[in-house]
Every structure is written in structure tokens, then in C-alpha cells.
Amino acid sequence: MPLIELNRINKTYHLGDFEVQVLKDITMSVGEGELVALMGASGSGKSTLMNILGCLDRPTSGEYWLDGEEVSRLSLDQRALLRNGKIGFVFQNFNLLPRTSALDNVAMPLSYAQDNPSEREARVRAKEMLERVGLGERIDHEPSKLSGGQQQRVAIARALINRPRILFADEPTGNLDSRTSVEVLHMFQRLNQEDGVTIILVTHDPNVAHYAQRVIHIHDGQIAAGIYDAQAPKGEEGQA
């Protein structure tokens, strides 16, 4: 059974009298331990799809099976718990807490965790996690004292602190130069291979998508042809 299974997912926004259907009958699945890139032009619906996949939003209709659980009809609180325990997020703009040490940034999700680790345990785990992303020396640095690549690594450590099954990375290299981008992408690959974390990379950049095992193209709210082809159709890339 795949980790993620979407079955005829629709998402419609109501803007006054208008109805905008952003996602149309999306059916897809992601297996455990995959590194998948979600590609599409802006406005294609890839962000909406990621929000639904990340349990930040609910589909208008359709089924979403995550880790053997139908999650499309969960309440706000249940989804929050699910996000905390099974999902990690990495954002384009890092979204670190300002004037807060790297350690505290990484430990932050633990304060919402169900097992509710003690303060000391939380610090130990956050420190381990920072060491894993190669920032063991900088646990007391505030985000403003870190470079972009270091900040993104702190963000990755934060996303992994609750040992999630899936990691969503939304344009993780969008604010990074090419050299640090490569570092971060290599880190994703390593995490995927060594720890078996399922990673979904959302991007419009084919160079980034290149690091994935497979690429899912979204076009106008639908999954475009050539689903399993990392080398996407040229026409769609041009739009991106």
C-alpha cells in the first residue's frame, strides 16, 4: 500500500459568484521512501495540491489516504496533530523564528508534539538534528547570523525533529544560490536514501526536479502526461 494515495481529488474556490476549479480529479500515489518532484507553472495548482497533501487544506471532494488513513475529512485539530507527527515542511523563505536560536527553532515543533518530551530531551533531540544537518557548531546562532543555506538547513532540521514519514519541500532552493542549492538537494537525497524519508519537492525548476526519482507534472489542475518522466515535455517546461 502506498504512503500517499489520492483518489479523484477536486478543489474548488468560491470567489463571489465565480467558482474556480483549481484541481480536477487528481488521482496519484506516492510510495514509501520515494523522492518525488511536483512540477508545474505558477497558477497550475501545484501549491494547492501541496497544501492538500500537507494536510493544511481540505479537498472539496475526493479521497486522500495518508499512511492508511482517510484524512480528507479530518477536523482542524486532528489535521494539526497529523502534521505534527507525520509531516515536515521546508519552505522557500525558511520561515525561521526571528531572534530565536537555531536550537530553539528546531525544538519548536516538539512543544506541540503528542508525546510531549521534556525540555531537556527536546534540547538533546534538537542538537542531534542540527548535528545531522551539519550545524552542530551553530546551535546558539540566531537566524540573522546564519547564511541562507545554513538557515535552510536549520529549517530542514526543524522539519525532521518529529521524525515525520513525509517531508514537503516547497521551492526549497528558491532563495538560495546554485552552490548551496546543490548542497541542500544532496541533503534531501541523502535523507531519502539513508533514512528512508519520503520527500516531495515542489518546484518549477527542472534542475531541481532532476534530483527526484520521478516527476509529477501539474498542468491546469490536472496531472499532465508523462507522469513518470523526469525529462518533462518541453512545451510545459517553457511555461514554467
Added chain:
Amino acid sequence: MRLYRTLRLALRALTRNPLRALLTTLGIVIGVGAVIAMMEIGAGSSTAIKKTIASMGANVILILPGTAASGGVSFGMGSVNTLSPDDCTAIARECPSVRSAAPIVRARAQLVYGSRNWVPNLMDGTTPAFLNIRDLDNLTEGEPFTERDILNGNRVCLLGPTIVRELFQGESPIGKEIRVKNVSFRVVGVLPAKGANMMGMDQDDILLAPWTTIKYRVTGSTLSNSNQSAASTSSTVNSLSNLYPGTSSDLYPATSDVQAADNPMPVRFATVDQILASAISTEEIQNAIRQITALLHERHHIREGEPDDFNIRDMTEMTKTLTSTTTLMGNLLLCVAMISLVVGGVGIMNIMLVSVTERTREIGLRMAVGARPSDILRQFLVEAIVLCLSGGALGILLGHGGSTLVAILLHWPVQTSPAAIVAAVAVSVTLGLAFGFYPAWKASRLDPIEALRYE
């Protein structure tokens, strides 16, 4: 554990911008400070008032003569002397709630000692019971006068410290003779110092003497001339007259000894200006007043429905009046303080709303990593409460400091009031809850997707 973490988070959020936090809480600080200072000063003055009243003699009941009325026309209070020394004795003897009672005869006259003179504020003729009622038992020097002195109308007196200072200038007055209206009095004792009473009257400027002496030797009202229809008495037949030599000139031709012997002077009531009684305890004051009223009704033959010819006052009324005045003032100031607290609370709400807007991204992030709306609500609510509480703590310090300063600089009586501190803390928390709720609720209702995208 969880709460501790929320608390630490709130503290960290506030210390990120300490100046803003301080300015935000200023309203609360001032409000709480005002409440604390007000309560401490108010409690201090009401205690001071209670002390003053106690120093006037605890549980004192004052019985004053009433009004004279003729044909439905009242002549006002004090227009007739209706109280007799026998009333006083009867009150002391027959009212179970009355511990003791003393008559008071007032006079005003110049005191002369050597080349110095002084007019005392109070010159009261009374009985030794007075000392007990007014809490003057422990004389500084000498002995009080006795019942025998009263019976004999002996010319002895007790002086208050002020008179001793003015007339004797540090000398011991015991055994010295002072002159009052050409009547020589021997000083037998010095009263303890009591200081000023709550009206500012010097309670030490007092001369106490047997009431018979004051009445008949100083004020010069004799049994005969107090009733002008009575003839002046002969010294040879009525030996009592020797004790009470009249000073006023005779309106009527003097009666001969034979005439006087033929018309023996009827036994008359002397009158006193006031009767001072003390109840056995504060709780018994009302009972004592009832008993005295009933007794005087009976003695004065006042029937049901007729107006009283006496008035009874007790100090609890005065205590109540005064404390209610201070309570009223205190409440008034408390209202002002409450208004400033509400204004401070609105300031808190304002800043919390700004803070929520500023930290929209943070809220979005927290929600994305698994914070439930209730977690966000709690975080901001705790932050508002911490803000208010620290403001309250600062206000308590400020208020306490302020009232201490008032005590030191203005010498106002001040009393630390734990109730006020508890109330201030409670009010701060309530304010934090009340004014922090809306911003916190607003934060908790944010959509994580929107919030994450917020710039």
C-alpha cells in the same frame, strides 16, 4: 510542563521588544499602582481614625439634655437641663450593659498660678468614673479625687499635661494650689497625655474636679439660685449652704433664720450638663442605649409618643460616619484607578493585535508544524496575561513605593494591605484574559496557508 513551556515562550516573545512591552504595560502599571497606593493610604487613615476614636474612650455613650418645649414650641437643644446626677447614678446602677457612668458639669474660667494664667479648653466637673470611661486611669502623677471629695465638694483637681506645662513649667504640680475664679484648688494628680482628638482639639488641655465643686463653687449655681423662686438660704440653719457659697447677688430680701427654719428648703435636683457612660463592650453599645433610653423615660416620666428630653449619642455613629467618608473617598479613587486600568487594558489589546499581525508568519508556521488553534490561543493569551501580570507586579512596587514615600514625606498613616495586592494581581490577570482574548482568538482563527504567505 506544557504550561511552563508556553510561559517561557511568552516571556521570550516579550523580552524580544522590552521597551514596547514596558510602554504597553504602563497603563496597567499606573492603574495598579494607583489602586495599591490608594488602598494602603486609605487603610492607614481608617486605622488612624479608629485609633483616634479609641483614644477618646472606647464604647463611650454621651447623654445630652434635650430640648425644652412649651405649647408645641421647641427651644432647641440644651435649652433646658434635664439630666440630674441621680440619673447618672441610676444609669450606672440599673443598666446591665453600662459599665460605668459619670456626670459632667462644664465651666470655663481662668486658672492662675503664681504669675501665670491659663484658660483651659475643658473644665469638667465629674466623678472618678470619668477617668475610667475616658481611659485616663493611669495618672502620670498623684492620685485621682474620690467620692468623698465629691460629697464634700472639696477643692481638688486633676490637670492635663498641657495645663501643667503652661502653669508649672516643668515643676511638679502635685500639692500646689491654683486659683480658679478666686477659689483655690489643690492639684492632686496629673492626667496622662492623650494628644489631640480627631477634631484637632487638645485633649490634654483639661482640668477635672469633683462636679459638686465646679457646679457650686466655680459656676456659682447653688441649689437656691438655680431656682429663682427659692429664697437664698441661711447659713446657720441649712448647713449645706456652707459648702456652696453663692456668688450672685440676691434678688429677694434675705430670709431670716426663723423664716428659713419655718420653710425648710425642698430637696431639689441639681442638674448636670452631660452624662458620659460606657458600655461593657462595643457590641453592647446598642443594648446600653436602649436600656438608658428606657430608664430615662421612666425617670423623666416620658410617656409613649412624647418627645424625649434627652439625646443619646455614641461614638460608633461617629466612627461609622468617618469611616464611611473615607470609604467613599477610597471608592471614588478606586473608580478612577479602575478607569485607568481599563484604559491600560485597551492598550494591551492594541499591542497584542499589532503583535498578532506582526507575527502572522510565525503563527502560520506554528500551525503548519502542528499547533492547534487552541495552542495558538493559549500562547497569545498567556502572553497577554504575563504582560498584565508583570505590569501589575511593577504597579504593586510602584504603588507600595508611592505610599511609603507619602508616609515618609507627608507623615500620612499608611498600612500595607495584602488584600489590595491580591486584588491587584487578580485584576491584572482578569485584564489580561479580557483584553488578550480577542487578539488571541483572532490569531487562532488564522488560516495557516494564508498566514504562511503573509508578507
